[in-house]
Amino acid sequence: VKADAWIVLPFPCALISSGRRERRKKLLRELRATGSHIILDFSNCRTLDHEDIDLLLRCVAQVVGRDKQVVFAADSNAIRALLEVTRISSLVPVFNSVEEALERLKIAVPNIVEELQTCQSHAWSA
Amino acid sequence: VRLAAVVVIPEKELPLIHASSFHALGASESLYSSRMPILGNDLLQSWSQLIRKLGMKSLWLTSAFRQGTASFSALAELAGRGFERLLMITLKSYAEMDLADLLRFHCEKRNSVTEAHDARGQLGVCLLDHLALAQMKEESESPEARNGHGQIPYSFSGYAKRILSTKERQELVADGLTGACAMRPVGTEVRENVWIGPNVSLADSARVVAPAYIGRGTVVRAGSTIGPFASVEHDCVVDCGTTVERSSVLPHTYLAPGLLIRNALVDGGYLEHLGLGIVADLEPAGLASKIKPLCKRAQMFHDSDSDTVFPAGNVEAWHVSGQITSNEWREVHL
Numbered sequence: 001v002k003a004d005a006w007i008v009l010p011f012p013c014a015l016i017s018s019g020r021r022e023r024r025k026k027l028l029r030e031l032r033a034t035g036s037h038i039i040l041d042f043s044n045c046r047t048l049d050h051e052d053i054d055l056l057l058r059c060v061a062q063v064v065g066r067d068k069q070v071v072f073a074a075d076s077n078a079i080r081a082l083l084e085v086t087r088i089s090s091l092v093p094v095f096n097s098v099e100e101a102l103e104r105l106k107i108a109v110p111n112i113v114e115e116l117q118t119c120q121s122h123a124w125s126a
Numbered sequence: 127v128r129l130a131a132v133v134v135i136p137e138k139e140l141p142l143i144h145a146s147s148f149h150a151l152g153a154s155e156s157l158y159s160s161r162m163p164i165l166g167n168d169l170l171q172s173w174s175q176l177i178r179k180l181g182m183k184s185l186w187l188t189s190a191f192r193q194g195t196a197s198f199s200a201l202a203e204l205a206g207r208g209f210e211r212l213l214m215i216t217l218k219s220y221a222e223m224d225l226a227d228l229l230r231f232h233c234e235k236r237n238s239v240t241e242a243h244d245a246r247g248q249l250g251v252c253l254l255d256h257l258a259l260a261q262m263k264e265e266s267e268s269p270e271a272r273n274g275h276g277q278i279p280y281s282f283s284g285y286a287k288r289i290l291s292t293k294e295r296q297e298l299v300a301d302g303l304t305g306a307c308a309m310r311p312v313g314t315e316v317r318e319n320v321w322i323g324p325n326v327s328l329a330d331s332a333r334v335v336a337p338a339y340i341g342r343g344t345v346v347r348a349g350s351t352i353g354p355f356a357s358v359e360h361d362c363v364v365d366c367g368t369t370v371e372r373s374s375v376l377p378h379t380y381l382a383p384g385l386l387i388r389n390a391l392v393d394g395g396y397l398e399h400l401g402l403g404i405v406a407d408l409e410p411a412g413l414a415s416k417i418k419p420l421c422k423r424a425q426m427f428h429d430s431d432s433d434t435v436f437p438a439g440n441v442e443a444w445h446v447s448g449q450i451t452s453n454e455w456r457e458v459h460l
Binding site: 047048049050052053077078080081082084085086087090 | 384385386387388390397399402403404406407408410411412413
């Protein structure tokens with residue numbers, strides 16, 4: 001796990017109507033293909049409709065059980081309210097911005113690395 | 127002295143909800159309206175009960191846009207109908223006030239205007255003599271402005287709650303549920319601090335956590351949780367697995383399955399989040415919507431178990447009151 005192993009993907013929300021379906025397919029393809037952890041960026045989104053909710057759940061389903069994580073970066077309180085109402089925010093960490101997400105994750109990742117190394121050294125010594 | 131009770135309904139600009147569906151709330155924007163039911167009661171009903179205790183047979187309704195008080199010309203018009211004293215109540219607070227005591231105080235102090243105050247200031251309850259109206263005409267003042275001119279205000283120390291926002295409304299809901307005020311939920315207390323209205327359909331696996339209120343005709347489906355500090359008003363549907371806590375759901379609202387409504391007020395498809403201070407439109411996401419009443423007139427205030435103040439003929443007067451303009455008067459018989 002490396003701190004730079006995170007990629008930022010913009011969320012194709014309802015307001016971006018042109019090529020919406022393509023963008024959604026692309027997002028799901030990238031989620032399937034990438035080995036990196038993902039930050040979904042909602043900074044261009046002001047609203048979510050039922051297709052957006054469906055896509056979000058599919059995104060979460062894509063990463064569940066795999067060795068990668070997804071987090072959301074949403075600066076809009078309305079989006080945050082919606083993520084809370086749908087309980088998605090209890091499944092996925094939500095940050096105010098991509099910068100905040102990266103900042104927090106950079107702190108968290110070295111700890112994970114250290115923990116992994118400690119576990120490995122214990123295992124070898126045993 | 128011929129006394130008239132005047133209830134002023136503050137009209138406010140509707141929330142500016144555009145195609146963008148979401149917007150941050152400005153200081154004066156909220157889903158809150160004084161006509162929203164509170165635990166099956168409404169503010170006008172509470173005040174009309176107090177007015178009835180004075181032995182009055184009717185009250186006069188008018189509305190005021192934004193400023194929250196009746197205009198001078200509107201009051202002068204009512205005084206012109208032969209009333210010598212006006213008891214003016216603006217629907218912006220709930221107060222357990224003895225209006226007879228206020229009247230006595232007004233007469234004893236020989237005030238021409240008596241405004242009721244509590245520790246936080248004016249409560250929107252005011253007694254006004256026709257002489258004061260004449261003086262106001264000369265000085266072009268509002269009733270509130272008169273109060274600063276040597277009049278002794280009536281100090282009220284009982285339970286009072288200003289209700290100008292959703293947050294304050296939610297505080298009153300909590301007080302009503304826990305018995306901190308005299309407002310009781312309309313329904314039966316099935317266990318301590320759990321109130322259920324008539325014809326409520328509650329699934330076996332649904333949980334109601336005290337304190338909570340479920341209004342008449344509401345359907346709560348399997349796996350849902352209502353409470354604590356939750357109020358679901360009449361004729362709502364809470365679908366499977368949805369949780370409503372520290373929140374209010376207004377009449378005729380459908381909530382989709384699996385939601386978490388926390389610290390919010392939901393009115394049809396709109397949700398006002400009290401913590402985040404925003405109004406969100408849940409309808410495009412299919413999460414909530416307004417249920418169209420089958421027969422509006424028959425459903426509203428037609429519950430034989432509830433202590434309904436208005437006879438059928440006057441209910442309509444209340445429900446159309448939103449259309450009353452600030453210079454219009456409507457008499458409602460109690």
